[in-house]
Amino acid sequence: MKLFLDTANLEEIRAIKRWGVLSGCTTNPSLLAKEGKDWEVQMKEVCAEVDGDVSLETTESTADAIFEQGMRLASVAPNAVVKVVMTPEGLEAGSRLVAEGVPINVTLCFSPAQAILAAEAGARYVSPFLGRIDDIGADGLYVLEEICSIFEVQGYETDVLAASLRHPMHVIEAARLGADVATMPYDVFTKLVKHPLTDLGLEKFDSDWKKLQKELKEGAK
Numbered sequence: 630m631k632l633f634l635d636t637a638n639l640e641e642i643r644a645i646k647r648w649g650v651l652s653g654c655t656t657n658p659s660l661l662a663k664e665g666k667d668w669e670v671q672m673k674e675v676c677a678e679v680d681g682d683v684s685l686e687t688t689e690s691t692a693d694a695i696f697e698q699g700m701r702l703a704s705v706a707p708n709a710v711v712k713v714v715m716t717p718e719g720l721e722a723g724s725r726l727v728a729e730g731v732p733i734n735v736t737l738c739f740s741p742a743q744a745i746l747a748a749e750a751g752a753r754y755v756s757p758f759l760g761r762i763d764d765i766g767a768d769g770l771y772v773l774e775e776i777c778s779i780f781e782v783q784g785y786e787t788d789v790l791a792a793s794l795r796h797p798m799h800v801i802e803a804a805r806l807g808a809d810v811a812t813m814p815y816d817v818f819t820k821l822v823k824h825p826l827t828d829l830g831l832e833k834f835d836s837d838w839k840k841l842q843k844e845l846k847e848g849a850k
């Protein structure tokens with residue numbers, strides 16, 4: 630399972646990129662708004678910083694306007710993937726973009742039925758939003774499990790991109806269920822690396838090592 634950052638923040642991208650585990654990035658209008666800068670400049674900078682696909686979301690509402698905007702977004706960078714929302718208009722525009730050779734990510738997906746539509750439209754990615762399903766008292770992981778097993782049975786080539794991940798267990802379960810990609814905010818990424826036993830173990834190694842150095846230095850006197 631590939632790991633993507635769900636952000637439009639360059640510092641966050643640079644920090645995780647240094648770990649050598651970052652395979653792509655997803656953005657959305659809310660994440661770009663958070664940066665508060667010229668969104669076109671920001672999109673370009675994000676695409677330049679990431680070695681891998683970067684999803685850039687359309688904001689128009691008619692199929693023609695989404696298509697036109699999608700074509701413009703696709704020209705931002707060679708690694709741009711156009712996000713379209715799971716609506717009839719988004720699907721129509723998305724299918725037209727695919728026909729033009731533009732890779733798309735169908736977003737705001739909350740059900741297996743929607744995921745099937747995205748796959749049939751030839752999307753590169755479909756993004757089920759786990760956390761937001763959990764937020765309304767349903768089970769995001771169950772929806773993801775259904776989507777992954779349907780895609781397996783059908784042999785769909787569309788990648789399942791688990792999104793709206795809120796904590797490490799979402800990431801672990803997404804991997805177990807067979808998601809192709811997990812996109813997560815910076816704080817979830819940093820939680821993946823942490824374990825109290827790692828910290829305690831490091832503390833012990835460090836103090837034992839320092840003790841030995843001290844003994845050797847004293848022995849040499």
Ligand code: G3P
Nearest residue numbers: 635655657760761792793
């Ligand atoms: O990029 C889409 C998605 O991951 C949003 O997550 O936390 O706003 O539901 P969230």
